[in-house]
Amino acid sequence: MQKFTTVTGIAVPLRRSNVDTDQIIPAVHLKRVTRTGFEDALFAAWRQDPDFVINKKEYQGGRVLIAGADFGIGSSREHAVWALRDYGFDVVLSPRFGDIFRGNSGKQGLLAGQISEADAETLWNLVEAAPGIELTVDLVGKTVRVGDLTVNFEIDDYTRWRLLEGLDDIGLTLRDEARISEFEATRESWLPQTLPARSPESTH
Amino acid sequence: MTNVIPTSQVSSSTGLRTLAEKVWDKHLVTKGEDGTPDLIYIDLHLLHEVTSPQAFDGLRLANRKLRRPDLTIATEDHNTPTLAIDKPIADLTSRTQIETLRRNCAEYGVRLHSLGDIEQGIVHVVGPQLGLTQPGITVVCGDSHTSTHGAFGAMALGIGTSEVEHVMATQTLPLNPFKTMAITVNGTLRTGVTAKDIILAVIAKIGTGGGAGYVLEYRGEAIRALSMEGRMTICNMSIEAGARAGMVAPDQTTYDYLEGRAHAPRGADWDAAVAYWQTLATDDGASFDAEVIIDANELEPFVTWGTNPGQGVSLSGSVPNPADIVDANERSAAERALEYMDLTAGTPMKEIRVDTVFLGSCTNSRIEDLRAAAEIIKGKTKAEGLRMMVVPGSARVRIEAEAEGLDQIFLDFGAEWRFAGCSMCLGMNPDQLEPGERCASTSNRNFEGRQGKGGRTHLVSPLVAAATAIRGTLSGPWDLVQDGDQ
Numbered sequence: 001m002q003k004f005t006t007v008t009g010i011a012v013p014l015r016r017s018n019v020d021t022d023q024i025i026p027a028v029h030l031k032r033v034t035r036t037g038f039e040d041a042l043f044a045a046w047r048q049d050p051d052f053v054i055n056k057k058e059y060q061g062g063r064v065l066i067a068g069a070d071f072g073i074g075s076s077r078e079h080a081v082w083a084l085r086d087y088g089f090d091v092v093l094s095p096r097f098g099d100i101f102r103g104n105s106g107k108q109g110l111l112a113g114q115i116s117e118a119d120a121e122t123l124w125n126l127v128e129a130a131p132g133i134e135l136t137v138d139l140v141g142k143t144v145r146v147g148d149l150t151v152n153f154e155i156d157d158y159t160r161w162r163l164l165e166g167l168d169d170i171g172l173t174l175r176d177e178a179r180i181s182e183f184e185a186t187r188e189s190w191l192p193q194t195l196p197a198r199s200p201e202s203t204h
Numbered sequence: 205m206t207n208v209i210p211t212s213q214v215s216s217s218t219g220l221r222t223l224a225e226k227v228w229d230k231h232l233v234t235k236g237e238d239g240t241p242d243l244i245y246i247d248l249h250l251l252h253e254v255t256s257p258q259a260f261d262g263l264r265l266a267n268r269k270l271r272r273p274d275l276t277i278a279t280e281d282h283n284t285p286t287l288a289i290d291k292p293i294a295d296l297t298s299r300t301q302i303e304t305l306r307r308n309c310a311e312y313g314v315r316l317h318s319l320g321d322i323e324q325g326i327v328h329v330v331g332p333q334l335g336l337t338q339p340g341i342t343v344v345c346g347d348s349h350t351s352t353h354g355a356f357g358a359m360a361l362g363i364g365t366s367e368v369e370h371v372m373a374t375q376t377l378p379l380n381p382f383k384t385m386a387i388t389v390n391g392t393l394r395t396g397v398t399a400k401d402i403i404l405a406v407i408a409k410i411g412t413g414g415g416a417g418y419v420l421e422y423r424g425e426a427i428r429a430l431s432m433e434g435r436m437t438i439c440n441m442s443i444e445a446g447a448r449a450g451m452v453a454p455d456q457t458t459y460d461y462l463e464g465r466a467h468a469p470r471g472a473d474w475d476a477a478v479a480y481w482q483t484l485a486t487d488d489g490a491s492f493d494a495e496v497i498i499d500a501n502e503l504e505p506f507v508t509w510g511t512n513p514g515q516g517v518s519l520s521g522s523v524p525n526p527a528d529i530v531d532a533n534e535r536s537a538a539e540r541a542l543e544y545m546d547l548t549a550g551t552p553m554k555e556i557r558v559d560t561v562f563l564g565s566c567t568n569s570r571i572e573d574l575r576a577a578a579e580i581i582k583g584k585t586k587a588e589g590l591r592m593m594v595v596p597g598s599a600r601v602r603i604e605a606e607a608e609g610l611d612q613i614f615l616d617f618g619a620e621w622r623f624a625g626c627s628m629c630l631g632m633n634p635d636q637l638e639p640g641e642r643c644a645s646t647s648n649r650n651f652e653g654r655q656g657k658g659g660r661t662h663l664v665s666p667l668v669a670a671a672t673a674i675r676g677t678l679s680g681p682w683d684l685v686q687d688g689d690q
């Protein structure tokens with residue numbers, strides 16, 4: 001996972017609350033055998049409407065999604081985070097997140113920053129007045145800057161640390177890699193190995 | 205898992221350890237602090253086509269290596285057809301999953317047993333058969349019935365896709381300690397009563413959530429008397445009691461099963477391994493967090509009437525009346541189950557007529573299961589209009605059965621003799637029940653729609669499956685004797 005410090009990119013205003021994971025990625029799009037390629041599945045139902053915000057040309061290449069309250073509620077599917085990441089979003093700002101979604105985000109390098117309802121409104125107005133405007137999300141200072149305006153966002157310390165360090169679950173474990181290697185050095189030589197393949201010694 | 209007592213704290217005061225604790229301690233890479241999990245080393249990672257693709261892809265995206273290809277093995281089982289296995293798989297999703305597994309295994313250097321290979325088969329049949337599943341090791345697989353491997357005294361855990369990726373990259377898993385439960389089965393099973401009946405009775409007794417948070421250890425005279433196949437049947441269904449794993453301490457039966465198998469230790473290694481395996485049994489006086497006692501002498505063939513594996517009764521019993529159930533949740537579950545199963549309270553189980561008999565799945569598709577069923581049906585005629593499908597657990601089991609002439613016994617009887625795979629256990633391939641079709645199945649899950657949309661499943665032992673195929677109604681081997689057939 002990439003270390004996350006600041007992101008500067010186009011902001012996309014999603015003026016909707018209670019966006020559940022079924023809307024982020026409808027179930028019919030879950031059949032893939034890959035971890036990537038979900039970008040077209042993101043908000044697939046809403047994107048049928050040419051006026052949906054993501055379809056507008058000013059917002060192409062958006063990296064920061066500003067959503068209404070209770071973003072990411074519903075089923076625990078990790079695909080919701082994958083779809084947002086695949087599309088190109090590095091940050092979602094919302095006044096409140098679904099718990100599981102927020103947990104999954106931190107593990108997959110998506111910053112889920114909590115802002116106040118008032119700041120969400122301010123940011124929406126600002127971005128809608130100047131579509132395609134870029135803003136800067138600073139994880140070190142926990143701020144969002146656009147022009148002269150700076151608003152704060154909240155994120156728990158543990159997730160922030162993981163994002164700053166670029167550690168997913170596996171990355172966390174691999175910090176102990178020396179311990180794993182030490183452990184491996186003590187394993188008995190007769191423990192089973194799948195390679196090379198062997199044939200039975202006798203018939204069974 | 206609230207109020208979980210870390211097992212390592214329970215008996216550390218006495219220094220006496222249970223089997224599960226010994227295996228756990230032996231695999232501790234780092235001890236968790238302040239509520240963080242322990243990091244446990246994984247000795248054997250089993251893969252199949254359904255839960256591995258996104259794990260491989262995650263590895264690829266993060267540019268990570270598969271840490272130990274030499275501790276990893278894959279087989280094709282969940283989606284594979286059991287007929288015409290040389291033809292391309294018709295279903296697109298199934299075919300994609302299989303092809304993806306093949307590509308991934310080639311790219312990462314994983315040993316794969318594909319359809320048509322002699323070692324192909326249900327992942328939980330293949331591991332033990334190759335001698336890879338050994339006492340005292342840790343085994344994981346992205347499949348809940350990984351608990352099967354606990355029959356050897358291994359700690360065997362089913363895991364999810366993101367954990368599969370974690371094991372691929374690190375050969376470890378962060379895990380919280382479990383509680384331990386002893387399931388002691390005293391006495392001797394009567395003829396016609398099997399391991400399947402023990403585990404169905406255990407689940408009916410403790411409930412489908414009764415094992416939650418626990419590793420179960422099966423002990424006692426009746427367990428000692430079981431073959432490895434029987435022990436696997438029992439451990440397999442531990443998950444149906446909600447348990448994280450099930451285990452049986454290794455003994456001479458275990459060693460005899462393993463000796464000479466392809467990946468069992470040899471020569472001096474064998475002696476060293478056995479010496480270690482002999483230290484694994486739970487210390488006398490070690491304490492468990494919970495204990496359940498079952499009397500094998502009293503057990504009869506057991507069958508399910510409902511839509512979860514805990515909804516079972518003795519074959520000589522009747523469909524229960526939901527009104528008699530005290531717990532409100534269980535009562536309404538029973539009502540719903542009877543409606544789905546189209547059963548009336550009070551109906552004797554033996555009067556229930558079935559359409560299909562399925563002999564297969566990782567619970568009961570090993571050679572011993574096929575032999576037991578074949579012995580009962582030999583020279584008999586199948587009930588009119590009933591279909592029986594026999595699906596060996598692995599290609600090797602199929603070949604072994606054919607060498608013994610079992611295939612001919614099944615075919616003469618009028619059963620279908622199929623290629624190895626999960627098949628009708630979950631109906632991911634074309635082997636499915638029709639809506640409303642009633643099946644006596646040797647598999648492990650009788651959930652609504654599990655074997656096909658609208659299908660009705662009664663879980664049974666291979667002996668009950670065979671007797672049912674002869675009589676057309678749920679029956680045990682004893683009923684055949686009463687019919688004067690034997």
Ligand code: SF4
Nearest residue numbers: 349565566626629630
């Ligand atoms: S046989 Fe059934 S329970 Fe066993 S691994 Fe296959 S699908 Fe799962």
